[in-house]
Amino acid sequence: MKTKIPDFVKTNQFGLLLLVIVFILLFTFTTDGFSSRFNIYALSRVVAIDIMIGLAMMVVILTGGLNLSLGALGVSAAMFGGWCMESMGIPISISIILILLFGSLLGWINGYVTVKTGVHSFIVTLATMSIYFGFMTLLTEAEAFRKLPETFTDFGSMKLFNKYISPLLLLSIFTCFILFYLFKFTDIGRKLIAAGANPDAAELSGISVNRMFIYCHMLSGFLAAMAGIMLTARIGAAIPSMAGHLGFDWLLPAFLAPVIGGTLLSGGKVTVFGTMLGAMLVTLINNGLYLIDVGEFWVRFFLGLILLFAVLLDRAREYFTSKNSIVS
Amino acid sequence: MSNLLKKDWFGLGLVIILGSILISFFKPAFISPFNLYVLMLSVSLMLVVAMSQMIIIAIGQMNLSVGAIGGLVAISFTGLMEVYDLSILPAMFIGLGIGVICGFINGYITVKTGISAFIITLATLYIFKGMNLGITEAQPFYEIPEAIKYFGNAKIVGPIPFLIIIPVIITFLMWVLMNRTSLGRYMLAYGNNVQSSELMGISSTKIVVYAHIISGLLAAIGGMLVVCRLQLGTPNIGDSWLLPSFAAPVIGGAILAGGKVDVIATAFGVLLVAIISQTLVIFKIDPFFVQIFLGFMILIAVFINRYREYREDRRNKVFSNE
Numbered sequence: 001m002k003t004k005i006p007d008f009v010k011t012n013q014f015g016l017l018l019l020v021i022v023f024i025l026l027f028t029f030t031t032d033g034f035s036s037r038f039n040i041y042a043l044s045r046v047v048a049i050d051i052m053i054g055l056a057m058m059v060v061i062l063t064g065g066l067n068l069s070l071g072a073l074g075v076s077a078a079m080f081g082g083w084c085m086e087s088m089g090i091p092i093s094i095s096i097i098l099i100l101l102f103g104s105l106l107g108w109i110n111g112y113v114t115v116k117t118g119v120h121s122f123i124v125t126l127a128t129m130s131i132y133f134g135f136m137t138l139l140t141e142a143e144a145f146r147k148l149p150e151t152f153t154d155f156g157s158m159k160l161f162n163k164y165i166s167p168l169l170l171l172s173i174f175t176c177f178i179l180f181y182l183f184k185f186t187d188i189g190r191k192l193i194a195a196g197a198n199p200d201a202a203e204l205s206g207i208s209v210n211r212m213f214i215y216c217h218m219l220s221g222f223l224a225a226m227a228g229i230m231l232t233a234r235i236g237a238a239i240p241s242m243a244g245h246l247g248f249d250w251l252l253p254a255f256l257a258p259v260i261g262g263t264l265l266s267g268g269k270v271t272v273f274g275t276m277l278g279a280m281l282v283t284l285i286n287n288g289l290y291l292i293d294v295g296e297f298w299v300r301f302f303l304g305l306i307l308l309f310a311v312l313l314d315r316a317r318e319y320f321t322s323k324n325s326i327v328s
Numbered sequence: 329m330s331n332l333l334k335k336d337w338f339g340l341g342l343v344i345i346l347g348s349i350l351i352s353f354f355k356p357a358f359i360s361p362f363n364l365y366v367l368m369l370s371v372s373l374m375l376v377v378a379m380s381q382m383i384i385i386a387i388g389q390m391n392l393s394v395g396a397i398g399g400l401v402a403i404s405f406t407g408l409m410e411v412y413d414l415s416i417l418p419a420m421f422i423g424l425g426i427g428v429i430c431g432f433i434n435g436y437i438t439v440k441t442g443i444s445a446f447i448i449t450l451a452t453l454y455i456f457k458g459m460n461l462g463i464t465e466a467q468p469f470y471e472i473p474e475a476i477k478y479f480g481n482a483k484i485v486g487p488i489p490f491l492i493i494i495p496v497i498i499t500f501l502m503w504v505l506m507n508r509t510s511l512g513r514y515m516l517a518y519g520n521n522v523q524s525s526e527l528m529g530i531s532s533t534k535i536v537v538y539a540h541i542i543s544g545l546l547a548a549i550g551g552m553l554v555v556c557r558l559q560l561g562t563p564n565i566g567d568s569w570l571l572p573s574f575a576a577p578v579i580g581g582a583i584l585a586g587g588k589v590d591v592i593a594t595a596f597g598v599l600l601v602a603i604i605s606q607t608l609v610i611f612k613i614d615p616f617f618v619q620i621f622l623g624f625m626i627l628i629a630v631f632i633n634r635y636r637e638y639r640e641d642r643r644n645k646v647f648s649n650e
Contacts, residue, residue: 113627116634117634119630122390123578123630124630126571127622127623127624127626128627130619130620130623131620131627133619137616138614138616138617138620245567245568255450265443265444297462298461298462299458300454300458301454301455301457301458301462303454303458304454304455305455307451308452308455311447311451312443
């Protein structure tokens, strides 16, 4: 115990970083297409959105709740954006602000109902999921917006750094830094964490827990709307089915990234960069599964196994660290 | 009488009866034999699915993989008959067995790791669904024995489908389980307070694993009932079960924190959801409205439950002051 190990090495993030590097090396040497410029560019576009989705779920998990309506909310916001830009001809920058406000509003509804009824956010967001998705399908008549302004769609297909990286990824990483700053250094961020970690204690020390929980849901809606915009830019169109039926396709990456990243499901602990690395790991494995050709249909099966494996590993880590702390 | 008023199912029953009278007044087609037949068919299927979720809600957890289990069993059941030429009975028992195994996996991992059932069943949802798609490659099985087709179409008397027998028996058995057996009472005790139920000497492992096994078994039965009705085994059976499976118990007054479920009220919840969906169809309202409606109904039920809790709290306070 005399050898000094830097604290960083002992963290979950470091383990994740190692895993990400190991997988990158593994796929680079065992498969043909992995390190090609095309594949890395495609990966950067996918992972950008997965990070955003993971962050959107993370901020609700902070409250000890979850947000099933994430996908439905993101798609609704994206379709609203398509309507703003294509049908109403509102300039892009104003449209984006409107979309983000719209997402926050839907998130506010989730938070408000959860706080007012005292029911677990699971059941509230299950209901709002079908409400948002239902209204979205009704209003759009399941038609896509395909004639978006070119400046907007060009952003989605732009290539940076010798054509390796999409600007979408930079946007996601930038968001990570802002969230990190929010939770680490601002008053409101600390209050959000305190409210999630121990609502009673937070309430006693003068924090309005209900308001904090509503803020978390609003932030989740904001980030989900952001993911919706990015997905629209990537595809070049706003399509009602782009997150699957009821937005369910977003749910697995949404939970995988924060859970692998070390966010506690009981609330009160967030790891922004853990979530980022978690999303990267998931995207890498997903991409690898396609490259080694397990068959399109089995990819889902393996992703489920990976989630199971990740939570079990997390459990084991917790078990051993608690054991160690008793000994010392 | 005042006892009756306090029951969860009483208000629901009243809403159902009054609503039905009102609807049939405006649209006599509502009580046409064909409409009643369709209504009862959809009630039959959703009843089993709702019970499958309800028993997990009773122990204070949730099971996202209900639909995935139903789908996996449905395609295994039909696949065994079509590809391996198994007769109906062995295929059925293997199907039930798969449901039990899936439930056991959910329950065992949940209780042994202490990780929330939500995450475990989200993972197994993808595992079971992935196996389903991996096996079928998204192609349905069409060759269903005549006996099953007959069972799915036959009527007992008038508009009453043959298929409804199984869900009715299951509902009765679930009522007996939750109200008349020690296992059922233990489940509710566990759902109410894990620590105190353990202190009473109730084995958590046993309770959680049994509840998930029953849930898996019921999901399996649900999957096979859909096969009987559709007359084919498609991989997307079970995909749309999640929302209704929670809607019925919640509308029936189940508290999601566990410890309180009502089998009869859940059954009424299923009936209410089915009637409303059917009515929207009769009034030629866009099917997507059904979804929105279901969402709103859950929210309304949640608010009503909250209000009743609040009122009960106040009444208890008055008594304690005396």
